[in-house]
Every structure is written in C-alpha cells, then in structure tokens.
Amino acid sequence: MNHRIRNKGTVSTVTLFLLALSCAFFQQQTMAQPINVGNNITMSITTGVAGGTLTSVVNTARTLTYRRQLAIAKITVSTSCPTQSFTLKVLATAVPDGIAAPEVTLVNGMPATDFIVNIPVRPPNTARSCTLRYTASATFSQGNSIEDGNDVHTVTYTILAQ
Amino acid sequence: MKLRLITGTDSLQPPEATTGGAMKTQKLYRAKKISKTLVAVLMMAAGLHAQGSSAQQSLILRVMELNKLDLIGGSLKLTIDKIHADQFAPTPAVNANTTLVWTSNGENKKITVASSNTNPRYALRAAPQEMSPGAGKATPVVSFLDNKNHDFIVGVNRSAGKCVIQFTAAADVKQGIGIDTHVITYTITSS
Amino acid sequence: MKKSLVTLALAGLSILIVESASAQSSAAQNVTLTVNTVYKISTSGNPSSMTVTTGTAGTDALSSVSDNSTTYSITQNFGNTVKVAANLDAALAAGYTLQINMASTKGTSAGTMDISNATSGSAVDVVTGINRGADAGQMVTYTFSALASAGMLSSTNKTVTFTLTN
C-alpha cells in the first residue's frame, strides 16, 4: 500500500512536470505563430521602354517571420491566381535561419516550392524575419490590367518539417 | 603717333576718331570695308559659277584617202576636112571643149592618160591648158601613138584642180580618108 | 478594411499613371528638306565614228558626214537663263570641221555651230535660255567635213564636253 502510495506520489510529481511541460508546448503552439507574411501588396507596372519591355517593379516592403521548430524545417511557397497574365517572382533575402532557395516564379497552380530550407531546430524559439523580394514584370504583348484585369495572387507560405 | 589696327574680327563700324592718328585709322577702315565687300562679291560670283554639270561624248573622226577624177564635156569628134591652101596639107582639127577636174587628198599623185587605140592612122595630141594654179604640173602635150599610159599632170598633192584639154588631130594627104576611134582614159595614180 | 483602403488608393494612383503613360503617345522629329541648285546633263552615249570617204572631183571640200544617233538630256532648277556650251578637248587641225546642232524644247537651239576650234576656254553656246525643268532625249547632230587640201586624217578621238551652266 505504502509502496503504492509512494509510487503514487512519484507519479504525481512526474505527471505534474509533464503537464507543465505539455502546457508550455501547447501555449507555444497556440500563442506564437510559426509563420507570418504580413499584409497584402499591390505592385503597379506603369512604364516601359520603346522597343523593349515594360519596366519591372520590385517590392521589398514585406517580411516573412518564422520560428525554428523541433525538427529541421523548411518554408515552401505556392500561389493561386486563376487568371494570371503577368509574371511574379519572389525571393527571400537576408535570411537569418536557413538557406534561401533561388528566386521562385509564382505560377498559378504550381506545387509548393522550396523557399527557405534547412531551418535549424530550436532553440532559440524567437521570431526570425527575412525580406520578401517580389518582382513583377510584364511584356507589352501580355496586355494591361484595364483590358485584362489585375493578377491577384494568393501567395501561401508554409513551414514544415524538412 | 599711334596707329590703330583693325583686326579681322573687328566690326565694320567706323572706329572712333583718335587724336593724331584719326585720319589714317579712318582710311584703314575704309580700305578694310572695301576689301571685305570685294571678297563677298567674289565669293558670290564664284559660288554662282562654280555650279554646273557637264557630260562628254567621244568622237572618232577619220578622212580616208580619196582621188576623184571627172571629165566635163563628154565625147567629141575631130574632123579634118580642110586643107590650107598655102601649105598643101590638111588643116589640123582642134577641140578644147573638154575639161578635166580632179580632187585628191593624197600626196605625190599624177594623172595619166592613155588611148585604147594601139595603132592610130592619124595623129592625135592632147594638151592640158588653163591649169588650176597649185593643182599640179601639166605636161605640155601628149601624143597618142599607141595605147600606152602617158603622164598628163604630175605633182598632184592634196588638191582639187581642173584644166581644159585641147585635142588636136592631124593628118597627111598621103594618109587618105579614114576614121580613128580613141577611148581616152585618165587615171590618177601615185607617182 | 485598412487593406481595402490601401488597395483603393493604389488603384486610384495607378489610373493617374495610366493616363500619364498614355499621354506619351506621340514623338516628333524635325525633318529638313533642302533643295539646292541642280544642274544635270547627260548624253545617251557616243556617236558612231565619222569617216569622210568621198568627195567631188574638182572640189576641195570633201563630202561631209553626219551623225544624229545620240541625244542629250538635261535637268536644272536654277532659272531660265541656263545654257549648254560645247567644246572639244583640243581644236581640230585646219581643213577639218566639226559642227554640232543640239535640239531643245526648253531652250533655244543656236542651230548648227562650228566647234572645231572650241576648247575649254572658248566653249561655244549651243543652247541658250533653258527654262527650269527637264528636257529629255533631245537630238545631237554632228557634221564632220574636211578639205582635200587638208589631207587624210587617221582615226582621231575627240572628246566633246557639254556644260550646263547659268
């Protein structure tokens, strides 16, 4: 009986420890977002070169924030733009954790494509940020938004175990 | 005394009079103005005359050697039908109605004459007369005794000429009555 | 809501830019066309060789030969006082004569002119008072004659130069 009680006490202690640990894990999972890409962007191409192409525009106003995970992780990118007419590319720059993949051309229906790979495991568990460098370009033959509509990309970034 | 020089970049405005050298400066100015005007006129004239266009043609000119001979007067008949009472001989018949004309741009040419009659019964002579000056040298007289060529006019050099041919036919009483026919041929040829 | 406002603002801005871009729909270039004084004369080629081959017995002047197988054309925009002058590269020897007659519809032909002694310094006017414009295919007639007293003339090349000038 004592043995059972002693065991019970030990078990309770371990249980409480594990519970606290689990709660901490739960809290981390629910309260700190593992990835964040910020607000929407509009990029406007307004000029071009006669005999050449339209002048591409670059946007680096958004950052991608992510955290290290319990295993080596990577971030993929994909887009959905059913009526895509123009060209949109994205590149991660100033990546603090992991290795940036080459610039990704975002095409409607594309499979998730590696964006940042080899993100080390935690610790630390602090938020890490890199810059999203979007480049929008178009040729004259691809037309314009007034006649053909804008390209609205829903660009999805996913952090997952590598 | 100062002399003001007007350089090429100076305007053609009269220079201000300066004491002492004013007159010379004014003269220099006028000379300069006149010379500039002359230069301008000459340049304009040159510009006008410098314009033009030309075309060329190439010509080949040639004058061949040519010798032309002609007789004016046609056929003639000499008739001996008179006898001179004092001399007891027939009177020669004379005809000077034939004119020989020729043109030659060659040199050292001569005109020969020949009869077709190889053995004439009566004497026939031809003598060039009234020769064009400078057109050659006439032989005094040619007797047609056979059908050989005889020089008639020699020394024909790049000339055109003419002469009257005087034919003389003569006969003796002993030669009796008859007819001689001659076809006289003139030829211009090299000497 | 905030994003929508930003989007609207950007859309509005883009319309302005669109208009601005569309306004650049013309380009200008300065093109100057200058017409200078033009004198142009040409000939259709060279005449056949002219050979004196005959004459008249008793006459120093041999029979002349002529050629009218060539033509000349002119274009000029200078004025109505333009003329054509002709000359030889060198004068002919005495006893030979080269005459020329050039027809004209825009000017006045001088008729048959002796150019035997016309050299560059003494060209002979053969057509005068030519009006502005063009005159094409006008006949050139050469007449070559010789005196027997001048002798023979071996094949001799002479160059006739026509000058169209004011």
Place this chain on the structure above:
Amino acid sequence: MNHGKTGLLESQRLLGYIHRFLRHHFYRPITGLHKVLTFELLTLTVVLGGVAKGQTYGTDFHRVTVQVSQVTVIQVSSGTVSLSISGANAVAGQNAMTVTDLSTSFLWGINVSQRKVTARTNLAAPLFSLKVLAVNPTQGTAAPEVTLSTTAQDFLINIGKSSGTTQVQYTGVALASQGTGSDAHTVTFTVTVQ
C-alpha cells in the same frame, strides 16, 4: 489570415495524450513505477519530438496584386533629319528629283489592343513633297508610303500589343521646275486607336 489552424490540431492531439495519460494514472491500477515512467517518457518523446517528416507547423498567406497600366511609349532614334537634294539626286532629263533617308529608327512599346501609328507634319504648305514609309517593321504592317500633310495618315498598322522597331524612310521629292528652297517639317508620330 490562417494563423493557428495547424497549431490547434497539434494542441488537440497533445490534449488527447494528456487525457489518456491522466485516465491511466488515476483510474487504473498501477502495476509498477518502471512501467509508469516508461510510458511517460514515451509520451514525452511523442509530445516533444514525435514530429513526422513533412509535418506542417504553420502556414500563412497574403495577396499580391500585380497591376499593369496601359503603357504606350514611342521613340524616334534621332531628333533631326536633314535631307538635301543636289546634283547627285537628279537624273538628267527627269523633272523629279528624289532623296531618301533611312537613318531614323522608330521604336514602340504598346500593351493596349488595336492601336496604330500615324504620321503628320506641321508644315501646311511645303514647297516640296516629303514622303514617309515604315521599312521592315518587326511587328505589324507598314502602311503604304504617304506624302506627309497636316492630316495624320497611317504609318504603321496592326501592331497590336507589341514592342518593336522599324526603319523610317523619308523621301523628299522636288521638281526641277520648282526651283530651289527649303522646307522645315516637324513630323509627329502618334499612336491612336485603329
């Protein structure tokens, strides 16, 4: 925004573990400490490190809108062209004298449909004729050669949405009977609706 969607799944999975863990300890007899610790460690391993390959930790998206304005840009390679008729441009016997210039390139970039390029001059009463023709356009169709006037005339048609170049051929024509002189044109190329 989709923050926490996958995090919630992870949390539910973790709560399941904890629930089973508690029920096991408080409502079922314990057979031995070793057994319990083994199980707990197993659980911890699952909780802390039990992430399968490809396990998604989180995802987020935003919208990127690409907007392309109606852009019409044209350019001529040179601002000035000088044509000069002299003796070299004349043929004896012909009243008309011509001079041609091909030194200018015309470049365009148009992403608007149904456009054409016209040309006109500002010179209302020129002494001589000035013609223009697009030569060897890389896109579209060259309009027939036109004599420039103050009315815009087609220069290049059917260019669609494209960028390209063409040579600009200017031809000056003067009649000898017109005499001499000079015309100063400002030629304007304009993109308009076809």
